[in-house]
Amino acid sequence: MIRSPLTLALLSLALAACSPVDPQQAVSSALTDGVLLPAYSSWAEANGQLAQSGQAFCADGQTLSDARQAFLAAQSAWAGLQPLQIGPLAEGNRAWQVQFWPDKKNLVARQVQALLKSKPALTPADLDKASVVVQGLTAYEYLVYDPTIDLANAEQKARYCPLLVAIGQHQRALAADVLERWQAKDGMAAQLQGFPNQRYAEAAEAVAELLRTQVSALDGLKKKLGTPLGRQSKGQPQPYQAEAWRSQASLANLAAGLASAERIWRGAEQDGIQALLGSERNELKERIDAAYSDTRQRLAALQRPLGELLGDQAGRGELNALYDSLNALHRLHETELANSLGIQMGFNAHDGD
């Protein structure tokens, strides 16, 4: 028997807060189940396979080509997480442990060589204490793709394998830990689905952070394209400043990131951010749909790797057109979409390019 009117009032408030009709909560919850959790699971799985592949390759049970495939799968899963980098992966320097980019001074080469010189019999425990530069995919890519390393040579293979195996294990453990932080009771997924919680006072805060993360990643995609295009360096192409130039996966990574950003917009079942726009905003919705489609098609139409496209006028023209398309997509989110939803983006540190 509840006698206090205040308690009753609080209780009804609490019940109202839990009501499933809150559209913000519906979107945050649907994106968590339909987009975020599946992406984090795939990433953890790809890293499990990367660890296995490294071990198999080093035990001569797998070809270099297989090892590269496993790497590309892990790298692609990682690239797809960029617009979803909210919560555990955005904290505690975990992202740097997966990838160190931009690597302007080729630290990866210098540090891999220095590490193996000081610890020829490297153990996974040694790697856990080493620089973030050598712990992740950037170093793995260097090992399996750099032209100065020949893993077909038995001597070199013996030299680099301890590091290859250790990176695979480090990534597997890291990804499993992040996934656990998502799935745990009161973990990240729960915090995006039930409010209030320790992280968000209400669903609107969660939606705002999801949108900011996605918009920031769209800006990051511009940077990943604009840097090698030389948009910040007097228009002179800088092919080695591209992400994943060694594995020639720069454009594939962009595509993976773009696809995830679009999933945040659409949702797995049309229940993403776009569901928050009322029918009176159909025109904006259509423009954003069209912008995604334009960027996606331009990217898909590129027939050559980034490094080659940067090498001639026609290629640079195509890349600049892609950049402009990406920029239009980013601006639509940052300004009109954010304004329509009443979400503050602030201005961005990279405005003006």
Place this chain on the structure above:
Amino acid sequence: MIRMPLASASLLAIAISLAGCGEDKAPVSQTPAPAASSASAPVAVASQIDEAAGKAVVSHYADLALAVFSDAASTGKALQGAIDALLANPTDATLQAAREAWLAARVPYMQSEVFRFGNAVVDDWEGQLNAWPLDEGLIDYVAADYQHALGNPGATANIIANTELQVGEDKLDVTTITPQLLASLNELGGSEANVATGYHAIEFMLWGQDLNGSNPGAGARPATDFVVGEGATGGNNERRRAFLKAAGELLVSDLDAMVVQWQAGNADNYRASLQAESAENGLRKMLFGMGSLSLGELAGERMKVALEANSTEDEHDCFSDNTHNSHFYNGKGIRNVYLGEYQKVDGTTLTGPSLSSLVAKVGAAADSALQADLAATEAKLQALVASAANGQHFDQLIGADNAAGQQIVRDAIAALVKQTGAIEQAAGKLNIGDLNPDTADHTF
């Protein structure tokens, strides 16, 4: 999981992509209502800022800038004098004197960097003075294991050894080394690692490469690298001498030009346009500069990258091992702006209407919290200085095996991050919302 304070949540909002290592950001234009958020900005609330009091604070801020840049210019001239003395008679003693003059010149300059963010006139100018990290092989001889930016066509151009540079498809005539020539070589071939001017190019001339990695020791260029004739080392010494002289001249003329921008009573300079703006705009620039230097630049680019990557390549004053002082005086500069104080090179202290007093009027608690954070940060940065005095410099602290050293750096970063939150809170008290200091893409 602890719930994030609002301040850091708003910083995280724009800080998701991976960190970069560059020094030059697109200039940030500071307007009270950025286009990106104007439509959804909250309904305007009556400003809590008394316009006259606010303007007095902004005017004193310009006085501080004038004093700091004037000291940077005078210590720059002293450096130039020491360079002339070194070139007139290259000995260990004159080289040491030139190094000491360089170290002294860094003290005011590093305190000037808080003026960089938010004031485009400084940000657009500073690349020629303080760009880093640089591919020093552009300038002079380097060790065999020298590492540079991949694909930098100028990374081993060696201006001192060559009268003609081949950069990509272009040939450049560099026969006569002048200040103008050096300025034109900056960012050669589009690579921002090509730095031929400023403090760090001069630092490389005076110290040479630091080949000790995370072990003790700085660069050790011999004075004989500047000797012509008997006993000369290094080779091409006439050109090395010309390079050092030209770099020194350019530094002094650049510093003098910035002093002019901050002088009162000049209708055409930057100060005039700053003071013509609303007080709110000026205060926003001050707070934005404090926050951006605290967070993105000092905590992020200059400390976190070097720490997490254990990278001496990303150390700020890497040739001279003076990084601890540079960081300390960066922090001091932030505190100066808030307190409206600056201790000049001549020992006197300039004081006047401060941001602190303005904040205290509307939020005493926010003011004392920020004052406490600024003092705490200074103590943490002082720990870097103390460590250097005890023989452990910044490049040793960031060594992969130096857990205790890393903790000293980590503590300083944490203090800077906390202080940035307090800066945002103080800004909020003045109704300056959405400060969004530049994070340089770092998350903390």
